[in-house]
Amino acid sequence: MTxxxxxxxxxxxxTLGWWAAQPMQVxxxxxxxxxxxxxxxxxxxxxxxxxxxxxxxxxxxxxxxxVPKQQWTLADDLTLGAQTAEYRRAMHCLLHGDSRTRTRxxxxxxxxxxxxxxxxxxxxxxxxxxxxxxxxKNPGFFEVGPWAVHVVPGKDWASSLxxxxxLKGASWKEVEVDPGSLKISxxxxxxxxxxxxxxxxxxxxxxxxxxxxPPKALGLALSRYAAxxxxxxxxxxxxxxxxxxxxxxxxxxxxxxxxGSPERAAARVLATTVLQWAGLSAALGLTLLLxxxxxxxxxxxxxxxxxxxxxxxxxxxxxxxxxxxxFDGGRRVLKRRARLITAAATTVAVVGLLVVWxxxxxxxxxxxxxxxxxPASGIAGLALLDLxxxxxLFAAMVAWSWRFVREGQLGDFSTGRAPVHSVRRLTTTxxxxxxxxxxxxxxxxxxxxxxxxxxxWLGEASTxxxxxxxSVLGQQLAEFASAGAQWAYAYTWVLAGVALVALLHLxxxxxxxxxxxxxxxxxxxxxxxxxxxxxxRGGVLFAGSLSLAYGLWLPLNMVVLYALVKAGRRWSxxxxxxxxxxxxxxxxxxxxxxxHRRLLDDAHRCRALLRQLRVAYQGDADDATRRNLEKQLRSxxxxxxxxxxxxxxxxxxxxxxxxxSWGPHRHWWHNALHAAxxxxxxxxxxxxxxxxxxxxxxTEHWRFTLNSPTGIPxxxxxxxxxxxxxxxxxxxxxxxxxxxxxxxGPLRAFNLFLAWLVxxxxxxxxxxxxxxxEVGWQVLSVVLMLMVLTLTSMWMDADTFSGERRYWTxxxxxLTSIYQVHGLSRQIAFLAAQLVTAVTIWRTVVTSxx
Numbered sequence: 094m095t096x097x098x099x100x101x102x103x104x105x106x107x108t109l110g111w112w113a114a115q116p117m118q119v120x121x122x123x124x125x126x127x128x129x130x131x132x133x134x135x136x137x138x139x140x141x142x143x144x145x146x147x148x149x150x151x152x153x154x155x156x157x158x159x160v161p162k163q164q165w166t167l168a169d170d171l172t173l174g175a176q177t178a179e180y181r182r183a184m185h186c187l188l189h190g191d192s193r194t195r196t197r198x199x200x201x202x203x204x205x206x207x208x209x210x211x212x213x214x215x216x217x218x219x220x221x222x223x224x225x226x227x228x229x230k231n232p233g234f235f236e237v238g239p240w241a242v243h244v245v246p247g248k249d250w251a252s253s254l255x256x257x258x259x260l261k262g263a264s265w266k267e268v269e270v271d272p273g274s275l276k277i278s279x280x281x282x283x284x285x286x287x288x289x290x291x292x293x294x295x296x297x298x299x300x301x302x303x304x305x306x307p308p309k310a311l312g313l314a315l316s317r318y319a320a321x322x323x324x325x326x327x328x329x330x331x332x333x334x335x336x337x338x339x340x341x342x343x344x345x346x347x348x349x350x351x352x353g354s355p356e357r358a359a360a361r362v363l364a365t366t367v368l369q370w371a372g373l374s375a376a377l378g379l380t381l382l383l384x385x386x387x388x389x390x391x392x393x394x395x396x397x398x399x400x401x402x403x404x405x406x407x408x409x410x411x412x413x414x415x416x417x418x419x420f421d422g423g424r425r426v427l428k429r430r431a432r433l434i435t436a437a438a439t440t441v442a443v444v445g446l447l448v449v450w451x452x453x454x455x456x457x458x459x460x461x462x463x464x465x466x467x468p469a470s471g472i473a474g475l476a477l478l479d480l481x482x483x484x485x486l487f488a489a490m491v492a493w494s495w496r497f498v499r500e501g502q503l504g505d506f507s508t509g510r511a512p513v514h515s516v517r518r519l520t521t522t523x524x525x526x527x528x529x530x531x532x533x534x535x536x537x538x539x540x541x542x543x544x545x546x547x548x549x550w551l552g553e554a555s556t557x558x559x560x561x562x563x564s565v566l567g568q569q570l571a572e573f574a575s576a577g578a579q580w581a582y583a584y585t586w587v588l589a590g591v592a593l594v595a596l597l598h599l600x601x602x603x604x605x606x607x608x609x610x611x612x613x614x615x616x617x618x619x620x621x622x623x624x625x626x627x628x629x630r631g632g633v634l635f636a637g638s639l640s641l642a643y644g645l646w647l648p649l650n651m652v653v654l655y656a657l658v659k660a661g662r663r664w665s666x667x668x669x670x671x672x673x674x675x676x677x678x679x680x681x682x683x684x685x686x687x688x689h690r691r692l693l694d695d696a697h698r699c700r701a702l703l704r705q706l707r708v709a710y711q712g713d714a715d716d717a718t719r720r721n722l723e724k725q726l727r728s729x730x731x732x733x734x735x736x737x738x739x740x741x742x743x744x745x746x747x748x749x750x751x752x753x754s755w756g757p758h759r760h761w762w763h764n765a766l767h768a769a770x771x772x773x774x775x776x777x778x779x780x781x782x783x784x785x786x787x788x789x790x791x792t793e794h795w796r797f798t799l800n801s802p803t804g805i806p807x808x809x810x811x812x813x814x815x816x817x818x819x820x821x822x823x824x825x826x827x828x829x830x831x832x833x834x835x836x837x838g839p840l841r842a843f844n845l846f847l848a849w850l851v852x853x854x855x856x857x858x859x860x861x862x863x864x865x866x867e868v869g870w871q872v873l874s875v876v877l878m879l880m881v882l883t884l885t886s887m888w889m890d891a892d893t894f895s896g897e898r899r900y901w902t903x904x905x906x907x908l909t910s911i912y913q914v915h916g917l918s919r920q921i922a923f924l925a926a927q928l929v930t931a932v933t934i935w936r937t938v939v940t941s942x943x
Contacts, residue, residue: 101883104444117582118144118728121520125167125185125186125190125258125259125516126165126166126167126263127259128147128160128164128165128259128263129164129165129261130161130164131164131259131260131261131262131641132262132263132264133164133264134158134159134160134161134164134260134263134264135158135159135263135264135266136156136157136158136159136256136263136264136265136266137157137265137266137267137268138154138155138156138157138158138238138239138240138254138262138265138267138268138269139154139155139156139267139268139269139270139271140152140153140154140237140238140240140254140270140271141153141154141269141271141272141273141291142271142272142273142275142305143272143273143274144273144275144308145790145791146275146790146794147232148311149228149229149296149794149797150228150229150230150231150307150308150311151226151227151228151229151236151793152226152227152228152229152235152240152242152252152276153224153225153226153237154223154224154225154226154238154239154240154859155222155223155224156221156222156223156224156235156238156239157220157221157222157223158187158220158221158223158260158263159215159218159219159220159221160187160218160219160220160221161217161218161219162217162218162219163217167179167182167183167186167187168183168219169500170182170183171183171184171187171212171221172213172214172219173211175209175258179553180209181552184209184210184551185336185551185553186257186259187221187257187259187260188210188223188238188239188257188551189551189553190257190258190259195556195557195558195559196557196558197235197558197801198390198544198558198560198565198568198569199233199572200233200234201233201234201236201548201557201558202227202229202233202234202235202236203227203236203544203547203548203723204225204226204227204235204236204237204238204547205225205226205227205228205547205796206224206225206547206550206792207224207225209550210222210223210224211300211808223238224238225237225238226793227242227310227796228793228797229242229244229250230794230797231244232244232246234900236381239254239255239256239257240252240254240928241253241255242305244307249278249279249304249305249306249307250304250305250306250307251302251304252270252302252303252305253300253301253303254268254301254302255300256300264296265294265296265297266277266295266296267292267293267294267295268293268297268301269291269292269293269294270291270292270301270303270305271287271289271291272289272290272291272305272306273289274308275305275306275307275308276290276305276306277290277291277292277303277304277305277306278304278305278306279291279303279304280301280302280303280304281294281301281302281303283474284297291436295536296729297578312572314729316650321748325725328378328379329644329645330644330646330647331374331375331377331378332375332378332644333644333647334374334377334586334589334625334644334647334649335371335372335374335375335378335589336371336375337372337589337621337624337625337647337648337651338367338370338589338593338621339367339368339371339372340373340590340616340617341367341593341596341614341621342363342364342365342367342368342592342596342618343364343368344364344614345357345363345364345596345599345600346360346361346364346365346368347362350660354400356599356602356603357603359500359502359599359603360599360600360603362500363497363500363501363595363596364596364597366496366497366500366592367497367592367595367596370493370588370589370592371407372498373406373409374585374588375578377402377406378583380398380402383643390576390623392460392461392462392571392572392575393449393459393460393461395454395574395578396445396448396449396461396478396482396571396574396575397449399444399447399482399485399486399574399575399577399578399580400442400446400449400481400482400485401442402438402485402486402578403442403482403484403485403486403488403489403578404441404442404485406440406485406486406489406492406493407434407485407488407492408435408438408439410489410492410493410495410496411431411492411496412434412488412492412495412496413427413430413431413433413434414496414499415426415427415499429516430516430519433516433519433556433617434519437523438485438488441481441484441485442481442485442780444477444481445477445478445481445482448461448474448475448477448478449461449478450454453473455467455470455471455473455474456468456470456471457471457474457475457567459673460572461475461478461559461567461571462559462567462571463563463564463567463568463571464564465561465564466561466562466564467563467564468562468565469669471567472563472566472567472570475567475570475571475574476534476538476570478538478570478571478574478899479530479534479570479577480527480531480534480917481942482574482577482578483529483530483533483577483578483580483581484526484530486526486578486581486582487526487529487530487581488523488526490581490584490585490588491526492586493588494587494588494591496593497588497591498591498595499596500595500601501592501594501595501596501598501599502595502598502602503594503595508656521886525855532806533577533803533806534577536568536802536803536805536806537569537570537573537577537802537803538566538570538803538878539799540799540800540802540804541565541569541802543799543800544800545562545565569758569802573802576802577802580803580806584810584814586625586629587626587814587817589625590622590625590626590817590821593618593621593622593625593626594622594824596618597611597615597618597622597762598762599617600615600618601615601760601761601762602616607680607681607684608677608680608761609667609668609671609679609680609761609831609832610658610662610761610828610829610830610832611828611829616655616658617651617655619654619825619828619829620650620651620654620655620658620749621647621651622821622824622825623651623654623821623822623845623848624646624647624648624650624651624654625647626817626818626820626821626822626824627818627821627822627825627849627878628646628650628847628849628852629818630715646852646856649852649855649856650848650849650852653851653852654825654845654848657844657847657848658829658832658833661832661833661834661844662714662832664833664834665754665831665832665833665834665835666746666750666751666754666835666836667679667751667754667755667831667832668832669743670741670742670743670744670746670751671741673740673741673742673743673884674734674737674739674741675737675741676737677739678734678735678737678741679734679737679751681734681735682735682737683734683755683759684759684760685759686759688734688735690702692732692748692751692752692755693730693752693893693894695732695748696747696748696751696752696894697894698725699726699729699747699749700747700749702722702725702726702729703726705722706719706722706726709722713905729747729748730742730747730748732748732751746836750836752835752893752894753838753890753893754830754831754836755831755893756827756830756831756889756893757889757892757893757895759841760830761827761830761831762828764827764828764830764831764889765823765824765825765826765827765828765830766824767889767892768823768824768826768827768830768885768886769820769821769823769824769827770820770823771823771884771885771888771889772819772820772822772823772824772826772881772882772885773816773819773820773823775819775880775881775885775888776815776816776818776819776820776869776886777816779815779819779877779878779880779881780812780815780816780819781812783815783875783877784808784811784812784815784876788804788807788808789808790813815844818878819878819881822845822878822881822882823881823882823885825845826841826842826845826885827881827889829841830889833845837890838883838885838886838887838889838890839883839887839924840883841880842879842883842886843879843883843884845878845879845882846875846876846878846879846882849875849878850872850875853868853872853875857871873931876927876930877930877931879927880924880927880928880931883924883927884924
């Protein structure tokens with residue numbers, strides 16, 4: 094029986110093959126009758142540039158034509174509906190004719206139109222209004238009405254107006270190029286120059302070329318060296334990340350330490366696995382660098398590398414191992430699971446390799462790039478090849494995540510049954526991964542479909558691309574075999590974060606002593622989690638030749654956070670208490686259930702006495718009552734943990750401050766998990782807003798996302814990645830909660846804000862290629878992270894006294910009780926200032942059109 098999920102996958106592939114086999118409707122343009130007196134045709138055209146997003150430049154054109162009805166036999170056809178063949182033929186002759194030259198699908202970017210050009214009758218004239226735009230982000234040819242913008246790496250953008258043959262003798266009344274926030278570097282003499290540098294030509298020849306200087310950051314990203322520097326920078330990041338997780342795992346390999354407890358032995362096993370992943374990650378990063386070079390003759394090689402790499406990753410992860418170490422299902426059950434998973438992964442790989450090894454069986458050439466229309470079997474085979482590569486990589490990511498979670502014991506082993514791998518569960522997981530891969534391939538086909546129809550709106554796509562629909566579709570599916578693999582592998586940075594969290598968990602379980610926060614190698618793990626999971630998004634500041642130093646972003650963030658923790662530990666509240674106590678007695682006291690309970694009771698009494706004393710001073714209470722309250726407060730201030738010979742609270746520190754600095758849990762690891770959960774909740778809105786801005790801010794930008802081969806999958810993946818980033822930030826905040834400076838949670842969160850902001854400032858200062866937009870976008874990300882951590886820290890403070898929730902109907906009332914009225918007002922004002930800062934950056938830097 095075929096599993097239900099696989100039925101859907103087979104249905105998608107069969108539908109794609111059937112649809113591709115259908116003949117495309119081609120609208121023959123026919124011959125174009127000439128205009129008898131072309132000088133009576135008036136034309137005006139404007140091309141304008143604007144940048145409303147850091148990554149995109151919009152080129153928009155408006156062209157107006159007035160054609161006398163008596164001078165052209167097809168003039169009346171322009172007023173017919175856009176669905177009629179006569180309208181398409183007339184528009185083809187008037188707007189394009191034979192001016193569209195043959196080009197490649199990958200380098201040609203067809204324009205977007207709000208609607209079909211409208212033609213109206215005015216006396217004896219037919220007036221045509223033609224408006225369209227395009228979005229520039231990569232090299233290639235960008236069509237914008239009668240204009241074409243040629244983007245070549247390392248050069249200014251060549252904007253050229255080429256009149257159709259039919260309008261060569263027309264009266265071009267006015268032609269304008271408005272650079273907007275850009276600049277014109279070279280252009281023929283103009284009739285006039287506008288205040289912003291725009292050029293206007295009046296009664297000029299219908300052939301104009303103007304070079305436009307691209308924005309600094311985008312121009313550098315599209316430079317001739319970026320094709321090499323950017324991949325090298327990415328690979329340097331992978332190698333550096335592999336080195337970081339390898340160094341983090343190395344101390345746990347000591348065999349002498351591994352004999353002390355089961356947790357230490359488990360940590361040694363996990364460290365070995367992490368080292369394996371570090372080596373595989375670095376090796377595959379280098380492999381990706383080799384296959385990044387685009388060459389159609391190497392398509393089979395790149396596809397084979399993707400298939401074999403995915404298969405190797407799945408098998409090396411050994412996902413058939415049970416979650417529970419004392420699994421009593423027997424070796425027979427494990428062998429059956431191993432055979433099932435191995436057979437499934439091998440079958441998928443073999444299906445893909447059959448397409449690579451013998452493409453002639455399905456009507457494809459040896460390089461998988463059809464030059465003529467392939468049969469439906471060829472399209473279906475290429476789709477299966479893409480599905481196989483994506484499925485193997487998705488399965489590898491799930492398998493390695495499972496292994497890190499299993500060996501890191503990130504689960505409940507004390508109660509209930511641990512999850513096991515039943516055949517049904519394995520089949521369901523495989524089917525879900527197949528559906529995810531099918532969705533990615535479907536969106537790839539959907540983006541191709543949109544681009545083809547934008548070019549083919551007048552039936553000219555086959556002429557422009559020099560090939561039919563199915564030929565170009567086959568070429569795109571063949572190239573996606575490598576592009577899709579690179580896209581999927583780019584998200585495996587999450588595995589490094591999972592591995593580090595698993596190591597931190599086992600290290601916490603294996604630690605024998607009591608400490609305020611992570612020490613020594615545990616602190617290294619926390620800083621590595623911060624650099625890889627939290628600060629990764631800041632790395633986009635590296636551009637051009639500086640991207641060679643992309644890998645330095647990890648150690649830079651680690652060093653800054655490590656230095657901040659070491660410097661801040663001395664000024665942290667519990668650090669001051671420890672120094673006065675002269676030992677580790679505070680941690681020893683509060684790590685016990687009874688000691689923690691006594692501290693919370695004392696803190697509750699202290700807050701109650703403070704409220705009574707405030708009322709006593711404001712009311713008519715006698716001196717005896719006030720002195721009694723003050724005496725009780727002084728007795729609480731003489732807090733002395735067990736094993737401490739003298740009072741250990743500084744004059745400005747109360748037991749309430751100690752309780753808030755300790756956090757809601759007795760161990761720092763549980764504080765870390767607690768903060769991570771709240772950070773995920775509070776990060777939903779910022780993740781959605783930034784994801785929307787990065788992919789769908791405006792109709793034009795959303796259409797650009799739909800046009801991207803992985804646009805929709807990127808939208809979903811980016812939201813998930815940002816949520817993981819916020820979870821990592823919460824984990825780091827909770828782990829370092831007790832050693833960060835500040836008496837209240839929001840001030841502790843501010844320290845992580847500085848730890849992320851300082852590296853951004855360093856990179857921005859060292860790189861002259863970084864513009865205000867890029868810095869503004871990065872600072873906005875940091876401010877949003879600060880807002881999430883501020884809310885998380887306030888909820889952590891409230892949860893510290895969660896036992897008092899029965900006295901308060903709302904969490905805000907509890908926060909008021911903890912912070913007092915003035916303290917809560919300051920925290921709300923601090924949060925409001927962050928919101929104002931984020932909105933200000935959004936309006937003045939990021940979304941500015943200048």
